[in-house]
Amino acid sequence: MSCFTLEHLVDGGRGRLSRRLVTPGLGLWTLGLALVGAGMLVAGARMASAAGQTVTVKMQDTPPRFLPEKLRIKVGDTIEWVNDAGTIHSVTDDPQNAQRAADVSAPAGAALFNSGFMPPGAKFSYTFTMPGHYKYVCVPHEQDDMIGEVDVTK
Numbered sequence: 001m002s003c004f005t006l007e008h009l010v011d012g013g014r015g016r017l018s019r020r021l022v023t024p025g026l027g028l029w030t031l032g033l034a035l036v037g038a039g040m041l042v043a044g045a046r047m048a049s050a051a052g053q054t055v056t057v058k059m060q061d062t063p064p065r066f067l068p069e070k071l072r073i074k075v076g077d078t079i080e081w082v083n084d085a086g087t088i089h090s091v092t093d094d095p096q097n098a099q100r101a102a103d104v105s106a107p108a109g110a111a112l113f114n115s116g117f118m119p120p121g122a123k124f125s126y127t128f129t130m131p132g133h134y135k136y137v138c139v140p141h142e143q144d145d146m147i148g149e150v151d152v153t154k
């Protein structure tokens with residue numbers, strides 16, 4: 001198994017599966033292993049950076065809100081904020097960007113995020129590598145309570 005390569009699967013480079021390998025028994029077992037292996041190769045690049053899922057949070061205009069406003073995710077998960085509304089929005093948990101410090105929070109040691117102004121159609125992603133409670137605002141709509149919260153568990 002350890003010396004198995006994809007070349008064993010392909011018949012002389014013609015792209016057909018080797019008849020020897022698809023015979024019942026060991027052949028099918030080997031094919032199954034090969035498919036699992038190929039899947040792992042595809043997933044490899046993603047696993048190198050983050051093993052988590054990507055969750056989408058949409059931005060809405062009337063009233064200005066994050067949808068959903070509250071989320072529970074796991075360490076390694078990514079949130080992708082999507083401005084599919086008609087005006088500019090943003091996301092940041094940096095107190096330097098917030099009007100009220102209490103509107104944002106992040107666990108100690110977490111890298112703060114700030115999308116900057118996101119025009120309609122823009123997307124912004126952040127991968128949460130520190131567990132804890134996060135609160136973030138949309139800078140143009142903080143006064144309208146466009147505030148989101150994320151609980152990140154291990």
Ligand SMILES: [Cu+2]
Nearest residue numbers: 089138141146
């Ligand atoms: Cu907004």
